Amino acid sequence: MDVKDIKSPDFLKDLSIAECEALSADIRNFLVENLSQTGGHFSSNMGVVELTVALHKVFDSPKxxxxxxxGHQGYVHKILTGRANEFATLRQTDGLSGFLKREESPHDVYxxxxxxxxxxxxAGMLFARPFQPSIGHVVALIGDxxxxxxxxxxxxxxIGHYPEKNPIIVLNDNEMSISENVGHLARMMTNLRMRRSYRSLRRKTSRLVPKRFRGFTSKIEKRIKGFLTGHTYFESLGYQYYGLLDGHDFKQLLKAFEVAKKSNQPTVIHVRTVKGKGYEPSEQDKLGKxxxxPPFHVENGEFFKGRSKDTLPYCSVVARMLEHKxxxxxxxxxxxxxxxxxxxxxxxxxxxPKQLIDTGIAEATAMTLSCSLALSNTRVFLTMYSTFLQRAYDQVLHDVARQKADLVVGVDRSGLVGADGDTHQGLYDIPMLSHIPGVTIAQPKDAEELLSLFAYAFEKHKGPIFIRYPKENTRFDPSMLENVVPAEKSWTKLTGGSQGTIIAFGQIVETLRARIADENLDVTLINARFIKPLDEKLLDIVNPKKPLIVYEESTLQGGLGSAICHYFARQGRPLEKVRTLGFEEAFVEHGDRNILLKRYGLSADDVLEKMKALIDEA
Ligand SMILES: Cc1ncc(C[n+]2csc(CCOP(=O)(O)OP(=O)(O)O)c2C)c(N)n1
Known part of the structure; x- marks a missing residue:
């Protein structure tokens, strides 16, 4: 069957193991062909092909x-649930999402x-199950x-504390997070992989498996290599543990899933897979590339070149700055x-190597650890994507800000993030941080300003400071790293005009400056590079009767615009012609950044048109 003809996973029930293997090969070819055009989460999906086919063969999704x-490894699931035809649009504006989406399919349950x-x-579904006959078995597929x-x-x-709920947890162990794994659990799994063997299987099976399944397991025990018993981490938490299975071997997977399906206890099925399986460059990758x-040449695995030589992504400028330091x-x-x-x-x-601390996927721990380093008089720079900073809100407030730690945080991927979409947008950190006492937030308009803001943060600032930067590229030359002058803690006025004022921050500032000059507009442009605190001196010379636009690539509620309106209101100088431009209460979809900015009325054109309209009204 052509992968594109798959409408639902039902057909898998009748497939033999050889047919499942053939299907898996077709799916891998399909992934290589399509993702080489669109880009996407490549290696995680190549690694879970057999695993996903086996899950859908044994279990009856969506019940x-x-x-x-x-959800980044859900592409095979999307193919098996009838979405292969949409892969040409993967992660593009209005196209197939790169993650599971409840509105895309009834099979996307979470x-x-x-x-x-x-x-x-x-756990939530298992607790709902007594009242919801539509819920059958519940399986969580989770990476190491x-x-x-x-x-x-x-x-x-x-959930291990509720044996009767019998959750099924499939642990996909590929020894990798995005790059190599860290932490003691990873070490323990490496030990498990090395120590455990098939030897103890026969001896211990009968003790741990419920009586009515003993006959069954004694048959499968011969086939499931390494059915682990004894005192393991998972067993001590109340789980029946099956492992270590070969996650590319249908015989082992199907048997283990059948056993778990019939089990009346919480189950962990530990499978070993090869991340990137089936495509040489991704199988060899240890760095997470x-x-x-991005899109790539299938024949040699070379990525398409995306940016001009004199630019770098902002996060790379930060990385070069850190190396220089x-x-x-x-x-x-x-x-x-x-x-x-x-x-x-x-x-x-x-x-x-000794100066880098990777905490693993542990944002709260990273924040508190960094706070504690700072309080121990040790200089520290913490980098975190805006979206993942959401996981560390309490630690920012309770640990960092309350104790006034001198902590410099780089808030990466601030603003729109493009293809990853609503789960990853960097649109919420400003409101999240700005109400926390003593927190400073800044964002540069370009690489030079980025370096001067960091110089300010490291050399002059007291207390916590969060410096945001987007996923975009910026002009960069290594000579910029020399003799950086720390920024003043103030805004800057880039153009002077008498008819109205635009206050903005980030990359759009330079575009606006160029456009104001080109069109000869009589407008003041202010670069609000410190989003908090406000530059009250500059605000005091803004005429509240004249048009004012505050622009932010961020959610509006609790943002810079609302802080400025609040400032004027408190002064008893209400703004008469103010427009705050940013994202209204919204989860912004995935797609091309420029298309989305236009769609939400937030392009440079939109800002200038609004300003001209306000001036005309006056
Ligand atoms: C809270 C959070 N932090 C960081 C990330 C970024 N991230 C996406 S996938 C991933 C690695 C996941 O590794 P694993 O669970 O082993 O899955 P694999 O891709 O190896 O199959 C990370 C760190 C994230 N999605 N969520």
Whole structure:
């Protein structure tokens, strides 16, 4: 059957193992062909082909609930549930989402994008099941990287306490998070992989398997290599543990899933897979380059070149700055929660391995650890994507801000993030941070300003400071790293005009400056590079009777615009012609950044048109 003809997973029930293997090969070819055009989460999906086929063969989705942790490895599931035809639009504006989407299919029973929610989500469904006959078995598929995160461990502990709920947890162990795994749990799994063997199987099976299944398991025990018993981590938490299985071997997978399906206890099925399986460049990748891959040449695995030579992504400018700093400063740490690749820190890690701390997917831990380093008089830079910072809100408030830690945080992927979409947008950190006492928030308009803001943060600032930067590229030359002058803690006026004022921050500021000059507009443009605190001196010279536009690539509620309106209201100088431009209460979909800005009325054209209309009204 052509992969594109698949309408539902029902057909899998009748397939032989040889047919499942043939289907898996077709699916891998399909993934290579399509993702080489669109890009996407390549290696995680190549690794779970057999696993996903086997899950859909044994379980009856959507009655049986298959929950994909993070959801980035859900492409095979999308193919098996009838969406192969839409793959040409994957992650593009109005196209197929790169994650599970409840509105896309009844088989997408739980959405994610942030990791480690799957076991708690499974717990919710299991507690709902007594009242909902539509819920059958509940399976959480979770990676070894995601399992080590707090949420997953909390939920594992919690639901293990309810044996009658019999959750089925499939642990997909590929020894990788995005790049190599960290932490003691990872070490324990490596030990398990090395120590455990088939030897103890026969001896211990009968003790652990419920009586009525003993006959069955004694048959399968011969086939499931490494059916683990004894005192393992998972058993001590109340789970029946099956492992370590070969996650590319249908015989082992199908038998184990059948056993779990019939079990009346919580079950962990630990399978070993090869991340990137079936495509040489991704199988060999240890750095995570193929985790989220851009379009590539199938014949040699080379990525299409996307940017001009004199530009770098903002996060790479930050990484170069950190290397430059580490050349002189041996007593400062860089902390990242599992995002070495995404934050372009591989070179830093190679050059200064002792100065990099990777906490794994543990944003709250990364925040508190960094806070404690700072309070211990040790210089530290914490980098975190805006979207994942949401996981560390309490630690910012309770630990960092309350104790006035001198902590510099780089808030990466601020603003629109493009293809990843609503689960990953960097649109909520400003409102989240701005009401926390003593927190400073800044965002540069370009690489030069980024470096001067960081110089200010490291050399002059007291207390916590969050410096945001987008997923975009910016002009960069390594000479910019020399003799950086720390920024003043103030806004800057880029054009002077008498008819109205635009206040904005980030990359759009330069575009607006150029357009105001080109069109000869009599408008003041202010670069609000410190989003908090406000520059009251500059605000005091804004005429409240004249048009004012405040622009932010952020959610409006609790943002810069509302802070400025509030400032004028408190002064008893209400703004008469103000427009705040940003995202209204919305979860913004995936898609091309420029198309989305236009769609939401937030392009540079929109800003200038609104200003001209306000001036005309006057
Ligand atoms: C809270 C959170 N932090 C970070 C990420 C970024 N991220 C996406 S997938 C991933 C690695 C997941 O590793 P694993 O669970 O082992 O799955 P694999 O891709 O290896 O199959 C990370 C760190 C995220 N999605 N959510």
């Amino acid at each position: 049986d609930k298959i929950i994909f942790d993070v 959405e994610a994008g942030h990791s480690s929610t799957s076991i708690a989500a499974a 990287g995601a399992l080590a995160s707090g949420m997953a461990l909390e939920a594992l502990n919690f 193929w985790h989220g891959a 580490a050349e002189k400063d041996k007593e400062f740490y860089v902390v990242t929660p599992a995002m070495i690749g995404g934050s372009d820190l591989h070179s830093f890690q190679e050059r200064f």
